[in-house]
Amino acid sequence: MQPMIHARxxxxxxAFELNVDLQLPGRGISALFGHSGSGKTTCLRCLAGLERAxxxxxxxxxxxxxxxxxxxxxxxxxxxxxxxxxxxxxxTHLSVRSNLEFxxxxxxxxxxxxxxxxxxxxxGIRHLxxxxxxxLSGGERQRVGIARALLTSxxxxxxxxxxxxLDVPRKREILPYLERLHDELEIPLVYVSHALDExxxxxxxxxxxxxxxxxxxxxxxPTLARIDxxxxxxxxxxxxxxxxxASYDPAYRLLSLHxxxxxxxxxxxxxxxxxxxxxxxxxxxxxxxLSLVENDHSSILNRLPVRVGQQRAAxxxxxxLLSLDAGGTPLLARITRFSYDQLGIHExxxxxxxxxxxxxxx
Numbered sequence: 530m531q532p533m534i535h536a537r538x539x540x541x542x543x544a545f546e547l548n549v550d551l552q553l554p555g556r557g558i559s560a561l562f563g564h565s566g567s568g569k570t571t572c573l574r575c576l577a578g579l580e581r582a583x584x585x586x587x588x589x590x591x592x593x594x595x596x597x598x599x600x601x602x603x604x605x606x607x608x609x610x611x612x613x614x615x616x617x618x619x620x621t622h623l624s625v626r627s628n629l630e631f632x633x634x635x636x637x638x639x640x641x642x643x644x645x646x647x648x649x650x651x652x653g654i655r656h657l658x659x660x661x662x663x664x665l666s667g668g669e670r671q672r673v674g675i676a677r678a679l680l681t682s683x684x685x686x687x688x689x690x691x692x693x694x695l696d697v698p699r700k701r702e703i704l705p706y707l708e709r710l711h712d713e714l715e716i717p718l719v720y721v722s723h724a725l726d727e728x729x730x731x732x733x734x735x736x737x738x739x740x741x742x743x744x745x746x747x748x749x750x751p752t753l754a755r756i757d758x759x760x761x762x763x764x765x766x767x768x769x770x771x772x773x774x775a776s777y778d779p780a781y782r783l784l785s786l787h788x789x790x791x792x793x794x795x796x797x798x799x800x801x802x803x804x805x806x807x808x809x810x811x812x813x814x815x816x817x818x819l820s821l822v823e824n825d826h827s828s829i830l831n832r833l834p835v836r837v838g839q840q841r842a843a844x845x846x847x848x849x850l851l852s853l854d855a856g857g858t859p860l861l862a863r864i865t866r867f868s869y870d871q872l873g874i875h876e877x878x879x880x881x882x883x884x885x886x887x888x889x890x891x
Contacts, residue, residue: 532591534552534717553736558720561722563738564723576610619670621661685716690722734747761861768814772786773786773808777804779801782799812888812889834855834879837875
């Protein structure tokens with residue numbers, strides 16, 4: 530039986546109503562995405578037991594935490610969770626080491642799944658252990674806060690906009706550590722964010738919430754590729770393509786990526802990676818251009834045969850959104866309505882998609 534997180538929540542306030550039924554994988558990172566006020570944090574607080582929904586059923590990998598029909602509610606302090614807030618709530622009178630040891634003491638030694646040294650290594654904080662919290666940068670404080678949450682050896686790790694209070698350099702600093710948590714730990718993580726770039730880099734499963742309701746829930750790549758969702762209208766909309774490194778050209782710093790199960794190869798400017806390493810790329814809709822024929826005399830290195838799928842008006846009259854099928858790999862394209870008419874684009878049409886190597890985000 531596959532591990533699963535099931536959360537059915539109904540909650541009504543004076544100006545807001547939450548009504549969701551979530552089936553999330555019991556491994557990996559599930560992202561709750563939506564604009565401010567959509568209900569993301571309320572879902573997280575209900576999972577943690579910090580908010581008690583009027584009607585609820587919460588089960589985490591076979592253990593029931595709440596069942597309103599049976600009047601059963603497991604209080605927050607008895608739920609095996611780690612919670613990371615927007616601001617790292619460290620004890621300012623304790624050193625980093627003592628903050629971490631406080632988290633570890635919550636779990637009896639025989640039940641500890643994450644060792645002290647392992648948490649320090651995963652978050653890169655060993656050199657900070659004797660420092661006081663007020664001497665740390667924002668990114669360092671957040672990494673310590675995540676390590677402390679891990680040291681409780683939770684069944685479920687919850688993160689509520691953990692990068693929202695950080696500037697861009699600090700976000701770039703901490704994202705690789707979150708990727709390591711994904712790759713090296715089996716603890717499921719529910720990640721709340723309104724930043725699409727964070728979600729596309731980290732998540733396996735995507736839940737889109739709007740005004741307290743679930744618009745979509747599913748594996749990241751196919752959900753991002755859905756042209757019928759408001760997400761496709763975002764300025765940064767695009768799809769995720771994952772593949773394995775097939776070759777690397779150090780003279781040009783060009784990496785060739787093969788998408789398993791397809792004939793698709795993409796070339797992207799990137800730092801060296803070993804052959805066979807896995808890499809996730811984001812292809813933004815606005816970076817995909819279309820042509821009736823393959824152009825061999827072009828600076829654009831990625832030229833892919835595609836078939837046109839659904840079409841939809843964009844958020845302004847000058848643009849059109851298209852879904853494309855590149856041999857089983859979905860793409861989105863945002864083009865001008867002028868180009869759409871000039872190329873005579875229609876559903877089922879065979880075209881060439883062109884993607885600049887420098888536009889691919891890895």
